[in-house]
Amino acid sequence: MKANKLAVLFVLTAGALVFMLPLWIMLVMSFKTPNELATTAAWAPPGAWRLDNYREVLSNPNAPFVRFFINTLFISTVATTGVVLTSALVAYPFARLRFPGRDRLFILLISTMLLPGIVTLIPTYVLFAKIQWVNTFYPLIVPAFFGGGAFNIFLMRQSFMSIPRELDEAAILDGASNAMIFWRVLLPLSGPAIATVGILCFIYTWRDFMGPLLFLNNPDMQTLEVGLRTYQSLQSEQWHLLMAGSVLTLIPLFTVFLIGQRYFVKAMVMSGLK
Numbered sequence: 001m002k003a004n005k006l007a008v009l010f011v012l013t014a015g016a017l018v019f020m021l022p023l024w025i026m027l028v029m030s031f032k033t034p035n036e037l038a039t040t041a042a043w044a045p046p047g048a049w050r051l052d053n054y055r056e057v058l059s060n061p062n063a064p065f066v067r068f069f070i071n072t073l074f075i076s077t078v079a080t081t082g083v084v085l086t087s088a089l090v091a092y093p094f095a096r097l098r099f100p101g102r103d104r105l106f107i108l109l110i111s112t113m114l115l116p117g118i119v120t121l122i123p124t125y126v127l128f129a130k131i132q133w134v135n136t137f138y139p140l141i142v143p144a145f146f147g148g149g150a151f152n153i154f155l156m157r158q159s160f161m162s163i164p165r166e167l168d169e170a171a172i173l174d175g176a177s178n179a180m181i182f183w184r185v186l187l188p189l190s191g192p193a194i195a196t197v198g199i200l201c202f203i204y205t206w207r208d209f210m211g212p213l214l215f216l217n218n219p220d221m222q223t224l225e226v227g228l229r230t231y232q233s234l235q236s237e238q239w240h241l242l243m244a245g246s247v248l249t250l251i252p253l254f255t256v257f258l259i260g261q262r263y264f265v266k267a268m269v270m271s272g273l274k
Helices: 002-030 034-039 052-058 065-096 102-114 117-130 138-145 150-161 165-173 178-189 191-206 210-215 224-235 239-270
Strands: none
Touching (some): 052 239, 065 150, 065 178, 065 224, 117 138, 117 210, 138 210, 150 191, 191 239
């Protein structure tokens, strides 16, 4: 038994190192000079951990990373708020209320996950162009307040269904309405699911490239992903600067995930997705 545990530990450790290798290479390259990049291995640490590359990236007037960061943070925060609120609102009747066609409607909702996003890309762009929302943040924010997506609704529904109905009945005896049960009973007990939906949505919105590329034409409104691609075209093959920009882009994602990791794992277990 001990040998089996050691073998499993070895495999997991080796797998973790393989997955961490690209991140390590990106990190060490972001601290190297052009001469070190040409004379050392990609995974070798730099001679000195200098911040000159990061200063140069942040001070480049042609690709203002601070502005890109503010734009991305605003879009990601507002969109995540909308997804968390509306997905919970839609999930509540599927989990707690009884009405004709509920199960069929839920199956129809889940089936929308089979529809690739590329299929709706052109109609969505035409719609936003018709209402003159192109080159604004609205196409990247407003849709988040209309349901939050089938997977997020499913995750919130599973979380609500894991909460005993006796709590609802006790609240009804105390005179609580459905809205009060939702806000004061179910939501406070669904912290892991809410954190998971928030983490997934924040990461997706932060890393979104196609949406900002299509809808944002003003350079001052670009997000980090599009801005990083612009920076790559400006800097050509200066990989030390490109890696520094990539590290700056990933820092908020690692921070959010590390803060909410325990809630993320707990929600996966509670929803039956482990």
